[in-house]
Amino acid sequence: xxxxxxxxxxxxxxxxxxxxxxxxxxxxxxxxxxxxxxxxxxxxxxxxxxxxxxxxxxxxxxxxxxxxxxxxxxxxxxxxxxxxxxxxxxxxxxxxxxxxxxxxxxxxxxxxxxxxxxxxxxxxxxxxxxxxxxxxxxxxxxxxxxxxxxxxxxxxxxxxxxxxxxxxxxxxxxxxxxxxxxxxxxxxxxxxxxxxxxxxxxxxxxxxxxxxxxxxxxxxxxxxxxxxxxxxxxxxxxxxxxxxxxxxxxxxxxxxxxxxxxxxxxxxxxxxxxxxxxxxxxxxxxxxxxxxxxxxxxxxxxxxxxxxxxxxxxxxxxxxxxxxxxxxxxxxxxxxxxxxxxxxxxxxxxxxxxxxxxxxxxxxxxxxxxxxxxxxxxxxxxxxxxxxxxxxxxx
Numbered sequence: 001x002x003x004x005x006x007x008x009x010x011x012x013x014x015x016x017x018x019x020x021x022x023x024x025x026x027x028x029x030x031x032x033x034x035x036x037x038x039x040x041x042x043x044x045x046x047x048x049x050x051x052x053x054x055x056x057x058x059x060x061x062x063x064x065x066x067x068x069x070x071x072x073x074x075x076x077x078x079x080x081x082x083x084x085x086x087x088x089x090x091x092x093x094x095x096x097x098x099x100x101x102x103x104x105x106x107x108x109x110x111x112x113x114x115x116x117x118x119x120x121x122x123x124x125x126x127x128x129x130x131x132x133x134x135x136x137x138x139x140x141x142x143x144x145x146x147x148x149x150x151x152x153x154x155x156x157x158x159x160x161x162x163x164x165x166x167x168x169x170x171x172x173x174x175x176x177x178x179x180x181x182x183x184x185x186x187x188x189x190x191x192x193x194x195x196x197x198x199x200x201x202x203x204x205x206x207x208x209x210x211x212x213x214x215x216x217x218x219x220x221x222x223x224x225x226x227x228x229x230x231x232x233x234x235x236x237x238x239x240x241x242x243x244x245x246x247x248x249x250x251x252x253x254x255x256x257x258x259x260x261x262x263x264x265x266x267x268x269x270x271x272x273x274x275x276x277x278x279x280x281x282x283x284x285x286x287x288x289x290x291x292x293x294x295x296x297x298x299x300x301x302x303x304x305x306x307x308x309x310x311x312x313x314x315x316x317x318x319x320x321x322x323x324x325x326x327x328x329x330x331x332x333x334x335x336x337x338x339x340x341x342x343x344x345x346x347x348x349x350x351x352x353x354x355x356x357x358x359x360x361x362x363x364x365x366x367x368x369x370x371x372x373x374x375x376x377x378x379x380x381x382x383x384x385x386x387x388x389x390x391x392x393x394x395x
Contacts, residue, residue: 002020002021002022002023002028002068002101003018003101004017004018004040004044005017005018005094005097007090007093009086011082011085011086011089012082012086014074014075014076014086015074015075016073016075016090017039017043017072017073017074018043018070018072018094019040019047019070019071019072020068020070020097020102021044021047021048021050021051022051022069022378023067023068023101024066024067024068024378024381025065025067025134025384026101027068027103027131027133027134028067028069029050029067029068029069029104029130029322029326030046030050030069030070030071030072030102030104030107031072031104031105031107032071032072032073032074032105032115033073033074033108034073034074034083034108034110035074035076035078035109036076036077038073038074038076039075042073042272044071046272047069047070048069049069049071049293049294050068050069050070050071050322051069051374052069052374053069053315053319053323054067054068054069054322055374055377055381056319056351056374057323058377058380058381059347062327062332063327063330063332064327064329064330064332065384066326066377066381067103067131067326070101070103070104072090072094072102072104074086074087074110078110078238084118087110087114087115088122091115091119091122091124092122095124098124098129099125099130100130103129103130103131104127105127105322105325108193111237112159131326134330135330137331140331141328141329141330143335144328144329144331144333144334144335145328146335148324148333148336151336153337155233156201156232158337158340159324160194160197161198161201162324162340162341163194163195163199163318163320163321164195164196164198164199164201164202164291165198165202165320165341165348166323166324167202167269167318167320168198168199168201168202168206168208169320169349170289170348170349170351170352171187171199171203171267171289172206172208173348173349173353174287174289174352174356175287177356177357178287178310180264182203182206182207182208183206183207183208185208185209186209186210186225187208187209187210187211187266188212188213188214188265188266188267188285189210189212189213189258189267189269190213190258190259190267190269190274190292190295191214191239191268191270191271191292192213192214192215192231192235192239192240192269193238193239194239195269195291195318195321196291197232197239199267199269199291200213200232200267201229201232203265203267204225204228204229208265209224209225210225210228211223211225211226211261211262211263212257212258213226213231213258214255214258214270215239215240215241215255216238216239216240217240217255218254219252219253219255219257220241220243220250220251220253221250221251221253222250222251223262226250227247230245231245259279259280259282259283260284262284263285264285264286265288265289266283266285266287266288266289267289267291268288268290268292268295270292271292271295272293272295273295275288275297275300275304276300277299277303280303283304283309286308286309287310288312289312290311290312290313290314291314291317291318292318293318294314296311301367305365310356310366312356312366313367313370315374316351316352316355316366317348317352323344323347324340324343327340327343328340355369355373356369358373
C-alpha cells in the first residue's frame with residue numbers, strides 16, 4: 001500500500017477516502033464512488049482491484065502501458081441534498097494528490113460531468129492530470145478525449161457504453177467457451193445504472209434474453225425477455241426502472257428475487273458484497289460475470305466453484321471502462337465509437353477466452369488464472385524502469 005488518506009467534511013462530518021495501492025511509472029488510476037456506508041476497508045479492496053484491472057491489460061505493441069491502482073470513496077448518500085457540495089469540497093481537498101499521483105473518473109454514485117464541472121469551476125485541472133507527465137503529445141490526447149466524450153450512440157454517451165460492452169463481451173465469450181449459444185441463453189442483471197444498463201443492452205443485442213433486472217425498488221422480470229431499450233429510454237438518472245414502461249406480461253417482484261431467478265448468466269452490476277455464502281445457495285445460473293466491483297465474496301465463490309458455477313472476476317470482466325480511457329488518452333483508439341467498440345470486443349473476448357482456457361487446463365478458478373496473469377504483468381511492468389535506465393546508460 002503506497003498511501004491511505006481519510007478526509008472529513010467540515011460541514012456535514014461525512015468521511016471520504018483515497019487509497020493508492022500501487023504506483024507504476026509514478027501514477028495510479030481508479031474511480032471515485034459515493035455511497036452511504038462506504039468505508040476505508042472497502043476503498044482499499046477497490047484500489048487493489050484497480051491494480052489488477054490495470055495490469056491485466058499489458059499488451060506488447062500498444063501505446064497504453066498500465067499504471068498503478070487507486071480508488072476514492074465518500075461515505076454519503078448520493079441522492080441526498082448537498083451531494084455536489086460535498087463532492088466539490090472533497091475534490092478541492094485531495095487535488096494535490098490528484099495532480100501528483102491519482103488519475104480518477106466516475107464510479108458508483110458519482111457522475112463524470114459533475115467531476116469535470118467542479119474541476120473546471122475551481123481551476124483544478126483535469127481528473128487525468130496525473131498521467132499528463134506520461135504523454136508525448138498532450139494536445140493530440142485532448143483532441144481524442146474530446147471526440148470520445150462527446151460521442152453519443154443511440155441516445156447514450158460512449159463513455160457509458162464501453163464498460164457494459166466489455167461485460168457483455170466477456171459473458172458472451174464465457175458462454176461460447178462452455179459450448180453455449182448466446183442466442184439460446186438468458187441473463188439476469190442486478191443494477192440498471194451505467195454498467196448494468198449497457199451490459200443488458202449489448203447482451204440483448206447478441207441475442208441473449210434478458211429475463212430479469214433488479215433495481216433499488218424491486219425485480220422486474222419476464223421469462224420471454226424484457227424490452228431492454230424501452231426500459232433504458234425511461235430509467236431515471238440513478239438506474240431506476242419506470243414501472244409505467246412495463247408491458248402487461250412483465251412482472252414486478254421483490255428486489256431480492258434476482259439472485260434465485262431462472263437464468264444462464266447472472267450479472268451483478270450494482271453493489272459490492274452482494275453474493276455471500278449465506279445467499280449463494282439459491283443461485284441457479286451456471287455463469288456469473290462480475291460487472292460490479294467485488295460483488296461475490298470469496299467464501300461464496302469457493303462454494304459456487306464446487307457446484308460447477310463459473311465466476312468471471314471483476315478485474316477482467318468490468319475492466320473495459322478503465323482500459324478505454326487509456327486507449328483514448330495514449331492513442332490506441334481515435335475516440336470514435338467504431339474504433340472503440342472494435343478494440344473493446346477484441347480485447348475482452350481474447351482475455352476472457354484465454355483466462356478460462358488457462359483455468360480449465362490447470363484445474364484452477366478463473367480468478368486464480370486471471371491473477372496469475374496480473375502477477376506476471378506486474379513483474380514485467382516493475383522491470384521496465386530498470387530496462388529503460390539500462391538503455392539510457394548504453395546510449
